[in-house]
Amino acid sequence: xxxxxxxxxxxxxxxxxxxxxxxxxxxxxxxxxxxxxxxxxxxxxxxxxxxxxxxxxxxxxxxxxxxxxxxxxxxxxxxxxxxxxxxxxxxxxxxxxxxxxxxxxxxxxxxxxxxxxxxxxxxxxxxxxxxxxxxxxxxxxxxxxxxxxxxxxxxxxxxxxxxxxxxxxxxxxxxxxxxxxxxxxxxxxxxxxxxxxxxxxxxxxxxxxxxxxxxxxxxxxxxxxxxxxxxxxxxxxxxxxxxxxxxxxxxxxxxx
Amino acid sequence: xxxxxxxxxxxxxxxxxxxxxxxxxxxxxxxxxxxxxxxxxxxxxxxxxxxxxxxxxxxxxxxxxxxxxxxxxxxxxxxxxxxxxxxxxxxxxxxxxxxxxxxxxxxxxxxxxxxxxxxxxxxxxxxxxxxxxxxxxxxxxxxxxxxxxxxxxxxxxxxxxxxxxxxxxxxxxxxxxxxxxxxxxxxxxxxxxxxxxxxxxxxxxxxxxxxxxxxxxxxxxxxxxxxxxxxxxxxxxxxxxxxxxxxxxxxxxxxxxxxxxxxxxxxxxxxxxxx
Ligand code: HEM
Numbered sequence: 001x002x003x004x005x006x007x008x009x010x011x012x013x014x015x016x017x018x019x020x021x022x023x024x025x026x027x028x029x030x031x032x033x034x035x036x037x038x039x040x041x042x043x044x045x046x047x048x049x050x051x052x053x054x055x056x057x058x059x060x061x062x063x064x065x066x067x068x069x070x071x072x073x074x075x076x077x078x079x080x081x082x083x084x085x086x087x088x089x090x091x092x093x094x095x096x097x098x099x100x101x102x103x104x105x106x107x108x109x110x111x112x113x114x115x116x117x118x119x120x121x122x123x124x125x126x127x128x129x130x131x132x133x134x135x136x137x138x139x140x141x142x143x144x145x146x147x148x149x150x151x152x153x154x155x156x157x158x159x160x161x162x163x164x165x166x167x168x169x170x171x172x173x174x175x176x177x178x179x180x181x182x183x184x185x186x187x188x189x190x191x192x193x194x195x196x197x198x199x200x201x202x203x204x205x206x207x208x209x210x211x212x213x214x215x216x217x218x219x220x221x222x223x224x225x226x227x228x229x230x231x232x233x234x235x236x237x238x239x240x241x242x243x244x245x246x247x248x249x250x251x252x253x254x255x256x
Numbered sequence: 257x258x259x260x261x262x263x264x265x266x267x268x269x270x271x272x273x274x275x276x277x278x279x280x281x282x283x284x285x286x287x288x289x290x291x292x293x294x295x296x297x298x299x300x301x302x303x304x305x306x307x308x309x310x311x312x313x314x315x316x317x318x319x320x321x322x323x324x325x326x327x328x329x330x331x332x333x334x335x336x337x338x339x340x341x342x343x344x345x346x347x348x349x350x351x352x353x354x355x356x357x358x359x360x361x362x363x364x365x366x367x368x369x370x371x372x373x374x375x376x377x378x379x380x381x382x383x384x385x386x387x388x389x390x391x392x393x394x395x396x397x398x399x400x401x402x403x404x405x406x407x408x409x410x411x412x413x414x415x416x417x418x419x420x421x422x423x424x425x426x427x428x429x430x431x432x433x434x435x436x437x438x439x440x441x442x443x444x445x446x447x448x449x450x451x452x453x454x455x456x457x458x459x460x461x462x463x464x465x466x467x468x469x470x471x472x473x474x475x476x477x478x479x480x481x482x483x484x485x486x487x488x489x490x491x492x493x494x495x496x497x498x499x500x501x502x503x504x505x506x507x508x509x510x511x512x513x514x515x516x517x518x519x520x521x522x523x524x525x526x527x528x529x530x531x
Contacts, residue, residue, distance in 0.1 A: 030284040033296045043302065049294040050301050062308045069309050073316070093330040100327065111320030119316065121345045125405075132376070132401050135385035135394065142377035149373045156345060163343050172331035173340045177350060181362025186529075192359045193529035215333065253387040 045244050054254030059134065063127035067155075068240065070120035075233065077113040080105075085165065087225035089218050092167040117159050124155045136253040144246040147239055154236045161228035164221060175216050175224070183207040339423050347415030348408050354423065355512050357530055365508070369404075372501045376401075379498045381489060396486070404505055443521035461525075468524050468531065471510075475503040 012018055013025075024035040037048045053059075084103060085095045099106035128148060131137055137145035164175045184192040189207060190200035202214050212219025268274075328337075342350045352361035384393035391398055420426035424436040446467070450460035476499050480487050487495050511531075514520045522530040 027298045030296065033298045036298050043298070046297045046301060048297060050297050051293055052295050052300075053293070055295070055300060055304065057304070062304070065305055066308060066312055069312060073313075089331075096327055100324070107324060108317075108320055111324050112316055114325030115316050115319045118344075119312075128373075129401075129405065133389055133398065134387060135390065136387070137377040138380065138383065138386050139377075145377050146374050149370060152373075153370060159343060159345065166327055167331045169328040169331055169335070169337050170326060172333070173337055174342045174346075177340060177342045178346070178362075181349070181358050184358035185363045186359055189359070189363070192363070255387050 045248075047248065050252070051254055054252050056255070059254055061126070061130060063123055063130050067120055067123040067127050070116050070123060071236065071240070073116045074113060074120065077109045077116065078229065080109045081113060082229060087165070087221050089167060089221055092165065092221065096166045096168075117162060120155055121159055124152050128152060134253060140250045141246070141253065144243060144250060147243045147246065151236065151239050151243060154232055154239065158228060158232045158236065161224040161232065164216070164224045165228065167221065172216055175220070179207050179211055179216065182210055338421055339419060341415070341419075344412060344416050348411035351411040351415040351419070352508070355508075355515050359529065360531065368501070368504060369408075372505070375497065375501065379490070379494050379501075381494065400502060400505075407505075407509065441519050443515070443519050445522045445525060446520050447525060449518075449520070464524050471507070472500070472503055475499065475506075 023039045024032045027033040027036040034048045037043050037046060081099065084099055084106065086092065096110070099110050101107070131145065131148065160175075160178065164171045183189045183202075183205060185195070185206050186193045187195060187198050188200065188205060189195050190202050190205040192200075195205065202208065208214060210220075210223070211217070212223050329335075341347060349361055349366060352365060355361070356365070380394075380397055382394050382397065384390065417428065418425055420430070420432045421435050422438075426432055426436075447457075447460040447464045450463050451457060455463065476496070479499065480495070490498060511523065514523070524531045
């Protein structure tokens, strides 16, 4: 019986199909452990070997990795939500209700997406704190710290744009609070310092641009939807790629 | 028993240097390396990541089964909720609205936080403490960062747990359904306090400007005089940028305290903006 499975496995592993997908055996020898890092697109973010001390959980607390995992999780659950959600002020709220009460796993996906978003915001702050406390922003890693700050801002913007989409009272008024602040921007907001002097009116300032109107309405929902589902995730992916690239190029700071 | 070497197989050459070489058991050849400090990413790191992913997934799924994302009444521009709260991670900024005008609380202060964070690697010239949790060699940096972080989170906690109807202060044991009477003390501008002390209107305005400018001038000068080493390490440009951001950050709790203790609404009123 054991022989049968052993033979079967060998047969499968020898086929052209298998060999075209997996270029090496199971990573239990040094050669294969190196090869798996080269040939797997996800794993190749890592170096083949890492310093033993860099693996200490109590150094990174896995925070950057977990933040990234939250991003992945949010992408997956977010795609699921997108199948049912239409950014139309007449139906958006009902779509969310359907997700909650009528669709298989709809509520689980929505809850996961919400908790994941909270977790990502929280983790990204903690990750930044870790990087600060271990002095990991010092030369040569200054630039990666900047990329990190941009990722922090993007994370907050992603959360904020997503907050409007359920189109409930919470959503509408949270975004209204935010837009009140935007209209008070110096120079580019009509009620901010020097705004009037710059020719800002309620229908041409930064708030108008953000909302696509003078109140939070259909154009706002569409804008936030596009930013939340396409624009900001693309930007975040771009900066994440740079972030990981720079960790490899600058070397990981971990203890010696 | 000493072995007598009759003739050397490998005669010593005085022009060469010799090292002691040892054969050790290993799984791959190593050249030009100190004693091995690295390990293979697979499985050592990959498995840690896998476990972290599994654990965090379990926690999130458990949370999601246990409690849901809120969904309130459908959005309606006609009914304004009271209190009207932003998501928790922005409540710090919303709480700042109590003490500052929206252009400061919502735009300039968050902008300064972002710019200040970006500047961190360029104004911190202390080379110590890379790759370790080191407090003793970088006390100023750690204290400043922690102070800012604490400020951010304290404001969030206040916004989330202690602000109720009309953005009034509610303790957890208060009745959160009951409106509180508007506070009895009324806020007053700093320049009005000055005029009540007998200054003319113009004089009060000058003193108000002088106070704000003086805060920065004195703040910039004190470390320059008393901690000359700190100044020397940073140099002119870095010192000024560091201290400017430091004083602006400290200005936030200063203004909050002035408001709470002396009921001061604005320190400085100009035709364009108020602080
Ligand atoms: C979406 C947000 C972010 C993700 C997914 C992310 C991911 C990561 C990961 C996976 C690492 C590897 C080490 C670790 O896990 O700690 C890392 C390192 C690093 N991160 Fe982030 N990060 C994010 C945001 C930030 C922020 C906000 C900052 C700082 C302002 C930052 C600065 C850095 C720096 C300087 C390193 C190199 C650390 C070292 O060599 O020790 N990152 N990041």
